[in-house]
Amino acid sequence: MEHTVKILQINQITHDVKEFITDKPQGYTFEPGQATVVAINKEGYEGQKRPFTFTSLNDDENLGFTIKIYSDAHGVTDAMDDLREGDELIINNPWGAIRYKGPGYFIAGGAGITPFIAILRQLKKDNQVDGNMLFFSNKTTRDVILEDELRDILGDNALFTLTREDKPGYLNGRIDEAFLRKHVRDFSKPFYVCGTPEMTREINQVLEKMGAPSDSIIFEGK
Numbered sequence: 406m407e408h409t410v411k412i413l414q415i416n417q418i419t420h421d422v423k424e425f426i427t428d429k430p431q432g433y434t435f436e437p438g439q440a441t442v443v444a445i446n447k448e449g450y451e452g453q454k455r456p457f458t459f460t461s462l463n464d465d466e467n468l469g470f471t472i473k474i475y476s477d478a479h480g481v482t483d484a485m486d487d488l489r490e491g492d493e494l495i496i497n498n499p500w501g502a503i504r505y506k507g508p509g510y511f512i513a514g515g516a517g518i519t520p521f522i523a524i525l526r527q528l529k530k531d532n533q534v535d536g537n538m539l540f541f542s543n544k545t546t547r548d549v550i551l552e553d554e555l556r557d558i559l560g561d562n563a564l565f566t567l568t569r570e571d572k573p574g575y576l577n578g579r580i581d582e583a584f585l586r587k588h589v590r591d592f593s594k595p596f597y598v599c600g601t602p603e604m605t606r607e608i609n610q611v612l613e614k615m616g617a618p619s620d621s622i623i624f625e626g627k
């Protein structure tokens with residue numbers, strides 16, 4: 406079912422990521438980690454739908470989306486970059502496989518952090534963060550979405566790794582087999598994986614090879 410929502414606020418999060426806060430249709434509910442299909446409510450854009458994850462909480466008054474703008478691609482996010490407060494989006498029902506299934510390891514690349522933002526915010530609100538770890542890979546520090554908040558939620562259990570920059574306080578390199586061997590202590594815990602399709606595929610293969618049961622690996626597309 407489609408709902409038209411109004412953009413109430415737009416916040417710049419990183420150099421190419423914006424947060425869009427919209428009003429919430431009455432009775433609309435979702436679980437942290439879920440997404441919905443979104444289109445811009447302007448002539449010419451109605452049929453161009455893309456999935457975006459809620460980064461607000463179900464109990465919040467409004468909906469929030471954290472969206473990376475691909476300005477050289479002329480797709481939907483490039484057009485979203487021009488949206489202003491008062492413009493409208495068309496959203497659909499919530500859906501998605503990523504849900505919290507107990508303390509484990511969150512593994513994210515770039516904008517793949519969005520389902521985990523919602524889950525970790527909810528865990529913080531419920532005082533249930535203990536036992537969770539985050540491995541978050543980005544190109545450089547300026548690409549890291551909500552680093553301060555993630556460090557605040559997880560403390561030393563948030564590890565940030567950079568693939569194109571070497572900087573104190575950050576690990577260096579991709580999340581690969583060597584990385585996981587070094588930083589994962591318990592392969593029987595749930596693994597939550599979200600990044601580009603290639604990153605998700607690669608990490609899932611490594612995790613299975615290292616003994617993680619396939620039903621304990623939670624990712625979109627399952």
Ligand SMILES: Cc1cc2nc3c(=O)[nH]c(=O)nc-3n(C[C@H](O)[C@H](O)[C@H](O)COP(=O)(O)OP(=O)(O)OC[C@H]3O[C@@H](n4cnc5c(N)ncnc54)[C@H](O)[C@@H]3O)c2cc1C
Pocket residue numbers: 440455456457458459470471472473474475478479480481482483501516519520600601602625
């Ligand atoms: C379940 C789900 C939830 C999502 N949630 C979010 C979210 O909360 N925030 C967010 O910013 N994006 C999210 N995405 C990605 C989003 O749906 C779009 O694919 C992305 O924003 C690109 O759309 P576009 O129309 O601007 O670009 P397109 O014209 O579709 O593609 C432009 C360029 O971006 C590249 N690209 C497309 N998608 C991705 C991707 N996922 N990772 C890396 N490169 C990509 C393409 O290779 C292409 O070069 C989600 C995707 C899925 C499947």
